[in-house]
Amino acid sequence: MLSRRHVSDPLPPDPNSIIQPHTTIIVGLSGGPDSVCLLHVLCSQKKELNLQIIAAHLDHEWQESSKIAAELCKNMCNNLGVDLVIKKLSELEFDVKWNGSQEEVGRLMRRHFFQSVAQQYQAHAIALAHHEQDQHETFFIRLLRGSSLKGLTGIQKKDGLYIRPLLHWSKNQIMQYLHENNLNYYTDQTNTSDAYLRNRIRNHVIPALHATDNRFEKNLTSTMSQLSLAHDFIEQQTCKIMQTMTTPQGINIALFLDTHTVAQQNILLRLLIMCGISFTPSQKLFNEIMRFLKKSSKNKHTLYQNCLIKKDKNYFSIEKLIKIDKNL
Amino acid sequence: MLSRRHVSDPLPPDPNSIIQPHTTIIVGLSGGPDSVCLLHVLCSQKKELNLQIIAAHLDHEWQESSKIAAELCKNMCNNLGVDLVIKKLSELEFDVKWNGSQEEVGRLMRRHFFQSVAQQYQAHAIALAHHEQDQHETFFIRLLRGSSLKGLTGIQKKDGLYIRPLLHWSKNQIMQYLHENNLNYYTDQTNTSDAYLRNRIRNHVIPALHATDNRFEKNLTSTMSQLSLAHDFIEQQTCKIMQTMTTPQGINIALFLDTHTVAQQNILLRLLIMCGISFTPSQKLFNEIMRFLKKSSKNKHTLYQNCLIKKDKNYFSIEKLIKIDKNL
Structure with a gap:
């Protein structure tokens, strides 16, 4: 069972210390509740851990209202004294040859943008605001598509340059943090549309499971933690077996x-x-x-x-x- | 991906041959569609494989209507020329000290009864009528309760004396088999009640997943097959590791x-x-x-x-x- 934090703590308990002191961290900032919470949580640790924090916002230009999100990010970073890099999708030098969903293309574009900002600032990490519910939704996306054990272990807390400091926070904890600290955020209307698989899972599958047993979220986190451990053991054993046959x-x-x-x-x-x-x-x-x-x-x-x-x-x-x- | 059979075949394809020739098999017969299908499928192989088949029916006496199911089993076995052992729950010598659900107690009682019949006939196997949907429901029961990797691999096709020849059949295939062979069966009213966790999963969770992506059932079967393989590898490796430290x-x-x-x-x-x-x-x-x-x-x-x-x-x-x- 993964540990949960109290909202009053400045940072979630993190046995593997994914936030290293004296580092430069790019924060993916959409202006939505999750990334606004992440930026403030990291800024609250800025002095203590001697962090250099740079926010990065990609304006998808998919809707007129995305300008509002960009404006909100500018004001917020200005108030926090944090550097902000904003780019419009049309300005991005990135040749999309991907046949996936609009959602998937957006994800790839953001990743490309964050990585270019990380390179520009010689950053040590890119922090993304994925949380426990994202993790649960990812589990079901992979389950619906057919998955290996590895797929069911979900999003990783640390994956190359990417770190996810809020991965053990529930959405409720994030909303409570924003409320307690009186923080503004932007709500993306596409986030609730049933056109996306993730939203259909969020709007229909998760509520059905919760109604069936209200301990479901807690138990799924525990199950995913056990699957991660099993996957880790398989990796360890495979590595040993591979050594015995490599010449x-x-x-x-x-x-x-x-x-x-x-x-x-x-x-x-x-x-x-x-x-x-x-x-x-x-x-x-x-x-x-x-x-x-x-x-x-x-x-x-x-x-x-x-x-x-x-x-x-x-x-x-x-x-x-x-x-x-x-x-x- | 597990293979699927055509309804016209007398038996599902079974690479590990769970039905051995020249054996005595006890068939758990509730009188419901699944076990009626199982009994007929096994009887269709009786001569070819030289099987001795004995049906076993436990009358739970939970409802007046359970007498109808017992009567249906008697007539069916009579027509098929199959020995039938019927016992009432109140006649069973079994001391229940279990605090679980009524459903769980029922399962334990049936198991006790089937095992006593197997002993009486010196049977080689007890065949139960679990099918693909049962397997999927079991996956979610375990997921809702929090589970290890092993738990998510579901019900086993062979587990000690117990064999499950229909585990790769879908419910639709079973219903089609009953329809094509003009077979009667009994429908248990408690099977649809939301009082049971399994039924809440069947009535709410599975339909929500199916509505989200209609390839879900096929993909879940494929995922469970991959998890089984991963679990099997872990067992194999554990066994080797255990040998190195045992003195x-x-x-x-x-x-x-x-x-x-x-x-x-x-x-x-x-x-x-x-x-x-x-x-x-x-x-x-x-x-x-x-x-x-x-x-x-x-x-x-x-x-x-x-x-x-x-x-x-x-x-x-x-x-x-x-x-x-x-x-x-």
């Missing part, structure tokens, strides 16, 4: 084929990530690689046009194909 | 304390089960044992009044305390 010539095929499917899948994922290959983990991809390793008489197989799997009698390896631009 | 003097404490929490929890569960100790796995129980192993200066600790953990400097072991009846 300078590559992965020992006989040992690889003799190990558990879960370890095989995790080892292949690790190899693909280590090579810097972009891919979507799927059963189809796993089956394709296994077919090649088990049956194919060929000694090379290409995946995604940029990934080469090579094997000889005893070993296999994965490498990224680098395309050479003939115009150069 | 004739007991479990090596230093090695045990040095291993991952998930392995520690699983090893303790295995030790308790191996000793035949009845317990409810909980974080509290785990913490109590860990506190004793890590900190206590004592060399003995009693759990549940019938379980003794002993330790010396290097090793620990768990044993069941056997109470001696002084009147004997």
Whole structure:
């Protein structure tokens, strides 16, 4: 069971100290309740932890009213004495080739923007305002789409540059903090629309579960914590198993084929990530690689046009194909 | 993704062959659609697999109408030429000391009855009619209550004497089978009442998820299959780790304390089960044992009044305390 904080504490209890002293932190600020709370919580620790805080606001320009949010962010940062970087979506140098939902494109754009601000300020972390309800909604989004164990462990508190200091705060705690500190925020109207999967979960699925058993939120947090632990153990064991079959010539095929499917899948994922290959983990991809390793008489197989799997009698390896631009 | 069958096949595809030829199988028969379908499906395989099939019906006597179900079972078994054992709840020699719900007590009573019939006929298996929707409901029951990874893997297709040949059938497939074969069944009115947690999940939670994304059922089955695989890997790894620390003097404490929490929890569960100790796995129980192993200066600790953990400097072991009846 993850611990919960009292609203009067300036920061949530954080055993792994995701907020390090003497660091520069970019805060993703939409102007909504969650990010307004996050910015104030971090500012309340600014002196004590010697933090440099920079707020970053991306104006999506999807609605006229988004100007109001940008204005609110300006005033707030001005009052707090915090630097604010604002950019309009149309000003962003980012080529979207993504076929996902508008919501997903928005997320990718924000990430691109935050990362460019982080680079500009040589920041140590980008703080996002995800909280316990976001975590629960993510669980159900992944459950509805079909998920691995890892998917059900939800959003991570720390994931590369990104940190999520409010991940254990409930929405109620955030609203209470805003109320007690008399803070203004902006409410995005698209947030309540059933057009988005996340909102359908928030508006229909979570209330149905809560009505069925009102301890549901507490128990889901506890379950997700147990799943995280199980996933962590699997990662640890996979790492050990991988070491036993790794040689300078590559992965020992006989040992690889003799190990558990879960370890095989995790080892292949690790190899693909280590090579810097972009891919979507799927059963189809796993089956394709296994077919090649088990049956194919060929000694090379290409995946995604940029990934080469090579094997000889005893070993296999994965490498990224680098395309050479003939115009150069 | 688990495979699905066509209704016209006499049996669901079953890679692990849970129905063994030349065996005696007790079929739990309530008279409801699921168990009527199961009985007929098994009877259709009777000759080919040389099965001896005995139906077992427990009359719960909770409602006057339960007599109708008993009568329906009698007629059906008579027509099929299947032996039927009927018992009334009041005739059962079973001392209930369970504080759970009426539903849970009913389940325990049925299990006791089926096991006594299995013993009487020296049966090899007890077949129950759980199907895919039961599996999904079980997932949410456990999620609502807070669950380990194992809990979320759901009901097992084979679990000791119990087998569940319809576990991959959807409710629709069962209803279609009954319709195509012109079979009568009894509908239990309590099955639709919101008084039971399972029914609240069936009537409110599942429809909300289905309305959010109609691929939900298919994807949940796929997710549960992935969780089962992950759980299986954890069991395999735990077993290997346990072997490395087991000696004739007991479990090596230093090695045990040095291993991952998930392995520690699983090893303790295995030790308790191996000793035949009845317990409810909980974080509290785990913490109590860990506190004793890590900190206590004592060399003995009693759990549940019938379980003794002993330790010396290097090793620990768990044993069941056997109470001696002084009147004997």
